Amino acid sequence: MTDTINGRAVLHGADPLFPARWSPRAFTGEAMPQELLLSLFEAASWAPSAFNGQPWRFVYGHAGTPAWTPLFDLLVPYNQAWAKHASVLIYLVSDRFRRTPGRDPSPVRSHSFDAGAAWACLALQASRIGWAAHGMAGFDVSRSHDVLGVPEADYQVEAAIAVGRPTDASILDEPYRSREIPSLRHPVEAFAFEGRLGG
Template sequence: MTQPRPAPTSHSLLPAIAQRWSPRAYADTAVSDEALLAVLEAGRWASSCFNDQPWVFIVARHGTAEHAAMLATLMPFNQAWAAAAPVLLYSIARENFAHNGEANKHAWHDVGAATANMAIEASARGMQMHGMAGFDGAAARAALAIPAGHAPVTAFTLGFPGPASMLPEKLAEREEAARGRRPAETMLFRGTWNTAL
């Protein structure tokens, strides 16, 4: 397993946040049931509009038919590296509120909040998640038996990071590249748009 890669943050953060990143190389280390359930529990306790909790997570472990079926829904580029991940999962959004059936325009935001909780919990346990938009939505619906009124949002890998050397050269370079974010002044404003904080 690789060592944590703390982000060059401008302010001190919780280690689980500063060390969270999205690897493509995964060690051949199983994720215990306890660790997996704790990561999922972190998602379960995220905040949501009207406390609607519009998320569903479908999980598959490496070496199972479910993992192979889920892997096949990913774009070929993602299949190439995600195949080694000990856990694959999909986040699913229920598109209508449970209490009144009306469209929930915040559902995807709330699913994102749940998966952010999960990523931080994973990081705190020495694991990492990598979210992927590169998947075939129709294939995911079929393979995962996603019912009407629900939409696949993101596919994820989960596991303990492995050495970049297990990846093809170009991906290994990306894996080891310096971490960074846009400057704070381009996204944090006071009172109105483009007013320095």
């Protein structure tokens, strides 16, 4: 039996929480209570990570606070045009090293992979509580380490994230308004292969 959620077909029994989550750009701009934001970070904390290293770090700012402006200014103009309505901006950072007390830091190849798992948990939690998180690669990477206070030798700035309560697309200008629908996904058969890629 095929279920359809947000115009997305569920063919293999995935839990509805996955197709229910999407990345809108239209937000109300209302303030997000700190406790709700902390629930997003708490959800992220339960992501799996290599040797439980938990390499993810989040730098955030609420709209209308001094922390917001430098984070907003890092975004490319295309993202600033709609993210100005978000309630919170977050930058996801990953620690390149495993830091064990009593030992020298050692490189961790999976730091980005683990941080991505934390982002997914954060985004799903936002969706579950009636808010939304929209990840962005469009920001000034070259300035981000200095603005966020994270040494480039130790940390990688992975993504920016806008968080807000979704609202009607009519608040958006074009080309954003017409794109304000959940995107579709490739069928499982297009990316999952038994034994060998493309096999």
